Amino acid sequence: MKFRIISFFTAISLYLVLSGCTSIGSYQSQEVLDKSLRGKLMKPYREYEGPSRNPVIVIHGFLGSKLRDEANGRVVWGEVSFWDSITGLNDQYIYDLSLKMSKDHSLIELDENAEAYSFLESLEVQLFGIPLYFNVYEDLLLILLKSGYVEYGKPLPEGKHFYSLFPFYYDWRQDLPYSASKLHKYILRNRAYLQKEYEKNYGIKNYDVQFDIVAHSMGGLLSRYYLRYGDEDLPADNSIPEITWKGSKYIDKLLVVGTPNAGYLDTVLELINGLRVAFGTPKYPPALIGTFATYYQMMPVYGFRSVLYEDDPNGAEVDIFDPDVWIELNWGLADPRQDSILQILLPDVDDPVERREIALDYLRKSLRRAKQFTMAMQVKARPPDDVAMFLFAGNAVETSRTALVNRKTGAVRVTEYGPGDGKVLTSSALFDLREDGYWTPFIRSPISWMGTFLLPAAHMGIIKSNTFSSNASYGLLVTPSVKQDKRDKKSILSHKNLAPVSSYLGNGVFDKK
Amino acid sequence: MEIVLLNNFKILPVIFILLFLSLSACGVKNDETFYRELDSKIVKAYNSSPRNSVEVYVNSMKILKKSETDNTITGKAWKLKAQKLITISCFFECTQAIDKKLYLQAYIWAKRGVKRGTVFGKVGSVSLKSLYDYLNYSGIELQKTTMVKNSNLKKILQQIDHWQ
Numbered sequence: 192m193k194f195r196i197i198s199f200f201t202a203i204s205l206y207l208v209l210s211g212c213t214s215i216g217s218y219q220s221q222e223v224l225d226k227s228l229r230g231k232l233m234k235p236y237r238e239y240e241g242p243s244r245n246p247v248i249v250i251h252g253f254l255g256s257k258l259r260d261e262a263n264g265r266v267v268w269g270e271v272s273f274w275d276s277i278t279g280l281n282d283q284y285i286y287d288l289s290l291k292m293s294k295d296h297s298l299i300e301l302d303e304n305a306e307a308y309s310f311l312e313s314l315e316v317q318l319f320g321i322p323l324y325f326n327v328y329e330d331l332l333l334i335l336l337k338s339g340y341v342e343y344g345k346p347l348p349e350g351k352h353f354y355s356l357f358p359f360y361y362d363w364r365q366d367l368p369y370s371a372s373k374l375h376k377y378i379l380r381n382r383a384y385l386q387k388e389y390e391k392n393y394g395i396k397n398y399d400v401q402f403d404i405v406a407h408s409m410g411g412l413l414s415r416y417y418l419r420y421g422d423e424d425l426p427a428d429n430s431i432p433e434i435t436w437k438g439s440k441y442i443d444k445l446l447v448v449g450t451p452n453a454g455y456l457d458t459v460l461e462l463i464n465g466l467r468v469a470f471g472t473p474k475y476p477p478a479l480i481g482t483f484a485t486y487y488q489m490m491p492v493y494g495f496r497s498v499l500y501e502d503d504p505n506g507a508e509v510d511i512f513d514p515d516v517w518i519e520l521n522w523g524l525a526d527p528r529q530d531s532i533l534q535i536l537l538p539d540v541d542d543p544v545e546r547r548e549i550a551l552d553y554l555r556k557s558l559r560r561a562k563q564f565t566m567a568m569q570v571k572a573r574p575p576d577d578v579a580m581f582l583f584a585g586n587a588v589e590t591s592r593t594a595l596v597n598r599k600t601g602a603v604r605v606t607e608y609g610p611g612d613g614k615v616l617t618s619s620a621l622f623d624l625r626e627d628g629y630w631t632p633f634i635r636s637p638i639s640w641m642g643t644f645l646l647p648a649a650h651m652g653i654i655k656s657n658t659f660s661s662n663a664s665y666g667l668l669v670t671p672s673v674k675q676d677k678r679d680k681k682s683i684l685s686h687k688n689l690a691p692v693s694s695y696l697g698n699g700v701f702d703k704k
Numbered sequence: 705m706e707i708v709l710l711n712n713f714k715i716l717p718v719i720f721i722l723l724f725l726s727l728s729a730c731g732v733k734n735d736e737t738f739y740r741e742l743d744s745k746i747v748k749a750y751n752s753s754p755r756n757s758v759e760v761y762v763n764s765m766k767i768l769k770k771s772e773t774d775n776t777i778t779g780k781a782w783k784l785k786a787q788k789l790i791t792i793s794c795f796f797e798c799t800q801a802i803d804k805k806l807y808l809q810a811y812i813w814a815k816r817g818v819k820r821g822t823v824f825g826k827v828g829s830v831s832l833k834s835l836y837d838y839l840n841y842s843g844i845e846l847q848k849t850t851m852v853k854n855s856n857l858k859k860i861l862q863q864i865d866h867w868q
Contacts, residue, residue, distance in 0.1 A: 683810075683842045686799045689835060691792060693828030695750035697743050699785030701827045 227661050230337075236668045237339035238350070242389050243678065245403045245443050246355040246381070247340055247667060249310075250374070251328060252408025252449075253485060254468065256307040256360040260287055267305045280473050282535045288475075289536050290364050290482040292553040298366050298484050298560055307360035331407065332358075334660045338668055343381075353388035357381050357402075364483040367413050367564060368424050371438075374413065375422035378402060378441050401674055403444040403667050407654065408615070409489060411450025415638070416567070418442060418574060425563050432567055439578045443672035446663055448583045449612050449653050452638060453619040453626070454491035454565065456591040456605070459498060459511055462486055462523040463603055477522075478529035478536065481554065487512075487561035491619070492569055495626045498603070501595040509596055512562040514555040520601030524554040569622070571637040577673040579641040581666050583659055584620035585612025587647035592616060614650040642666070735774060739782045742767050746789060757796040761816070764789035765867040768820060784822065788832060791821030795835045798842060808855055811846035814839045815864045 214220035257269030267287045291304060310328045332342065340356035341347060347354075359377050361370045382400045389398045406414040421437025466475040480486060490511055491497035498509040510516055517525040533546045540546045574580065590611030594603045610617050618626045621643065624635040648656045693701040742763045749759035764786045771783035794817025801810035817839035825832045846852055852860070 683802055683838075683845050686795075686802070686838060689830065689838055690795070690799065691827040691830040691835075693830075695747050695789075697747045699781075699788060699825075703828055 225657065227657055229657075229661055229664065233338055233664065233668075236664075237337065239339060240351055240353075240355075242393060242395060242398055242400075243675065244339075244355065244668065245401050245672070245675070246357060246385060247335060247403045247405060248357045248359050248374075248378070248381075249328075249331060249335065250359045250361075250404060250406040250410030250414055251310055251363070252406075252410045253363050253489070255311050255328065255363055255407065255410070257309045257311055258288075258305040258307055258362060258364075260304060261306050262304070269309075269311055280475070285476070285479050285532065285535045286538070289479050290484065292482060292536065292549050294549055294552045298369075298556050305362060307362050309360060310358055328407070328654075331405070331654045332356075334654075334663065335405070335667075338664045352392050353385065361413070363409065364485060366484040366560065367409075367416055367488050368420070370413050371417040371420070372422040372424065374417050375438070382441065399674075400441070401443040401672070402441055403446070403672075404442060405446045405448070405663065405667070406450065407448045408450055408650065409485060411445075411447030412452065412489065412568065414442075414445055414447065415450075415452070415580075416564075418445060418578065418580075419572070420567070425560065425567060429559060429563050431563070431570060434570060434572045436572075436575050436578075439575050442578060443674055444579045444581065444666065446581045446583065446666060447620075448659070448663075449585060449615050449620065449650050450582070451489050451615045451619050452568070452622040453495055453616075454489050454497070455615045455619055456491055456497050456594055457614055458486050458490045460591070460594065460603060460605070462490075463526075463601075476529065476532045477526060478524055478532035478550070481524035481529075481550075481557075482536065484557050484560065487557045488564045490561060490565070492565045493562075494624070495619070496593065496628060498594050498596060501597050504595060512558050512565075514551070514558050517554060517558070518551065520596065520598075522601060524550040569637045573639045579666075579670075579672055580638065582620060582638075582640050582643045583653055583663070584615070584617050584643070584645055585648045585650065585653050586610045586617040586645040588613035588649050590614065590616050612648065612650040612653060617645060735770070735776075736778060738770060739767055739778075743785075750789075755796060757793040757800075760789055761793035761797065762867060764793060765820070784824065787820065787822035788825050788827070791817050791832050791835050791839070792827055794821060794839060798839060802842070806851075807846050807849040808851040808860075811843065811849070811852045812860065812863050814843040814846060815860075816867075818843055819864065 214222045254268070258267040259265060259269075260267055265287060267284075287305070310332070335356050336342060341351045341354050342356045343354040343358065357377070359374055361373055382402075385400045386396075386398055389395045389400075404414050417438040419434045419436060419438065420432055421435065421440075423432060423435070423437065426432055462477055462481055465477050466480050467473070468475075493508070493510065493512065496508045498511050500506060500509060514525075517523060521527060523529075527547070529550075530543055530546065533543075533550055537546050537549060540549065588611060589608040590613055591605045592609035593607035594605050596603050611619070616626075617623075621634060621640070622636045622638050624637070625631060644658065644662050646653050646656050646658050648659075653659050691701070693703070695701055746760050746763045749756040749763070767782055767786040768790065771779045771786060773779075774782075794813045798810045798813035798817065801807070801813060817836070821832075821836050821839065823833040823836045827835075
C-alpha cells in the first residue's frame with residue numbers, strides 16, 4: 192500500500208516536472224510571461240548608429256516637466272512638501288505657479304515667467320523631511336536608452352558620436368498651439384545639429400533628417416496639432432484653420448501614449464474642485480489651476496455627452512466651453528469663493544470687482560481658445576502617407592465617463608465610469624465618435640491610426656508595461672516608415688536591376704544588351 | 705669575308721636595332737597571344753550557362769598580373785580590360801553569395817572587386833561605376849554582419865589577396 196502511494200506521488204511529480212516546468216520546445220505550455228527577451232533582440236539596435244535611424248523626440252504630458260522661475264531660479268514645479276499639504280500652499284508659491292492674467296493681452300501674448308528645464312523624471316515629495324519619489328518619466332527614457340538612443344546633453348557613450356534622443360521640455364501650462372511653435376523651433380535646431388554631425392561622420396550633406404516622436408498624454412495633443420498645423424497659430428477670428436500637415440515635413444512616426452484625444456472628464460472636475468496630484472501633495476485651488484490654458488484644451492469634446500444636467504440626463508449636454516455656464520454655475524475662476532486666491536494671483540488689484548472681471552475675461556479667452564483648439568483637432572483628415580501614427584492606450588481601469596451637474600448648486604458628481612487608464616477613457620484616446628450615442632460596428636474617428644495597442648495599465652503604468660516597451664521599440668526601430676523604406680532602397684539585397692545581361696564577345700567588348 | 709664584315713661594321717648598330725625590334729615584336733606577339741588565350745577562356749566561362757565567374761575572375765587576374773609588368777600600350781589596354789572583367793565577376797560572385805546569405809564570402813568578393821576593379825567603362829547598358837559603387841557599399845554593409853565580425857581579420861585579408 193505504502194509503495195503504491197509513493198509510486199502515485201512520484202508519477203504525479205514526474206508528470207508535473209516534465210509537462211509544466213518549462214515552455215522550451217513545449218506544445219502544451221500555457222505559461223504567460225511578464226518579461227520578454229527584449230534585451231537579446233535589442234543588442235544590434237543598441238550598437239547601431241547612423242542616419243538610417245530616425246532620432247526621437249520625447250514629449251511629456253501635463254505636469255510633466257520641472258519649471259523654474261526665470262528671474263530668481265526658484266523651482267515652480269517639481270518638488271512638493273508634505274508640510275504644504277497640511278498647512279496649504281504658501282502665497283508666493285501659488286503666485287509663481289500661476290500663469291499671469293491680464294485683460295489687455297491675448298493668451299499667447301502673456302509673457303512667460305517660467306522655463307521648463309527638465310523632465311519630471313520623478314516627483315519628489317518631502318514627507319516629514321524624507322523625500323519620496325514618484326517615478327514619472329524615468330522608465331520611458333530608460334526604454335529608449337536601452338534601445339540605443341543617446342540622450343541629448345548627457346556624456347556620449349563609447350562608440351557613439353552624436354545624440355539621437357531629444358527631450359522636449361515645454362511649459363505644460365501654456366497654450367498648446369503656442370507650445371507647438373516652440374516645438375517647431377526645437378526640431379529645426381536639432382535637425383541642423385544632426386545634419387552637421389552626419390556631414391562630419393558620414394560625409395552626407397544636407398541630409399533630410401526626419402524625427403520620430405514619442406509623446407505621453409497631453410504631449411500627444413501637442414504633437415498632433417504640430418503634425419496638422421506646424422507652427423501656425425489658430426486664426427484670430429476663431430475660425431477652424433485649414434489642415435496643412437506642415438509639421439509632417441519633419442516627422443516620420445508619432446507614438447502617442449495615453450493621450451486624451453477627445454479630452455477627459457477629470458479636467459472639468461479639477462477646474463471646479465481643485466487638483467491633488469498624489470497622496471502627500473497639497474491641493475491646488477481651482478483659481479490657480481484655472482490659469483493653466485492647457486486645462487481647458489483637454490476638456491471633453493462636445494458630442495461625447497460627458498457632462499449632463501442631473502434633472503435632464505437625456506437632454507442636451509452641458510456646453511462646458513460656454514463661459515456663461517461657468518459663471519452661472521460658479522465654476523473655477525468664476526467661483527466667487529476663489530477671491531482669496533485671486534488676491535494672491537493679482538496682488539496689484541485691490542478691488543474685488545475688478546479682480547473678478549480680470550478672472551472672467553481670462554476664463555472667456557481660455558474657453559474660446561480651447562473650443563477653437565478642440566474643433567481644429569477633430570476635423571477628420573488623413574495624414575500624408577509617409578507619416579505613421581500609433582496609439583498606446585489603457586483599457587483596464589475604471590475611468591470617469593459621465594458627470595451630472597446640479598443646475599442649482601453647480602455641484603458635479605461622476606455617475607458613470609468606462610474603461611480607460613484611470614484618467615483617459617479608451618474611447619477618448621481612440622477619439623471614438625461612437626461615444627455620441629450612435630453605435631456602429633466599426634470605429635468612427637477623425638484620426639487615422641496605423642496601429643493601436645490597448646494595454647491593461649493605468650495612465651503612467653502604460654509606460655512601465657512590457658507590452659509598451661516591446662512594441663514601442665519595435666515601432667521605432669524595426670518597422671521602416673515610408674521615407675525610411677524609400678531610403679533603404681539602397682540595400683545590398685536590391686541588386687537585381689544592376690546585374691548586366693550582356694554576353695562577352697572578347698577583347699574587352701560586350702554586346703550592347 | 706672578314707673584309708666584308710669589317711666594311712659592314714658601320715651598320716652593326718642598325719643590325720642591333722633591327723634585331724631588338726624584331727625580338728620585341730616577337731615578345732609583343734608572345735604577350736598578345738598570352739592575353740588572347742586567356743581572353744578566349746574568359747569568353748567561354750563568361751558566356752557559359754551557368755556563368756563561371758570564378759573562372760572569369762582567375763583568368764582576368766592572370767591578365768592583370770601580367771599587364772602590371774607590361775608597360776606597352778597593349779599591356780595598358782589589357783590591364784583595363786582585365787579590371788573591367790574583375791569588377792563584373794566580383795559583382796556576380798558577391799551578389800550570388802548575398803542571395804545565399806553567405807555574407808563572409810560576399811564580403812570577400814566585394815573587397816576583391818573594390819581592390820582590383822575599375823569604375824571606367826560599360827557592360828552593355830550598365831556602367832562599371834554602378835557595379836563598383838555597389839561593391840564598395842556592400843563591403844561597408846557586410847562588415848557589420850556577424851559572419852564577418854566573428855571571423856579572423858588576418859585570414860579574411862589573405863583570402864581577399866588570394867586569387868589563383
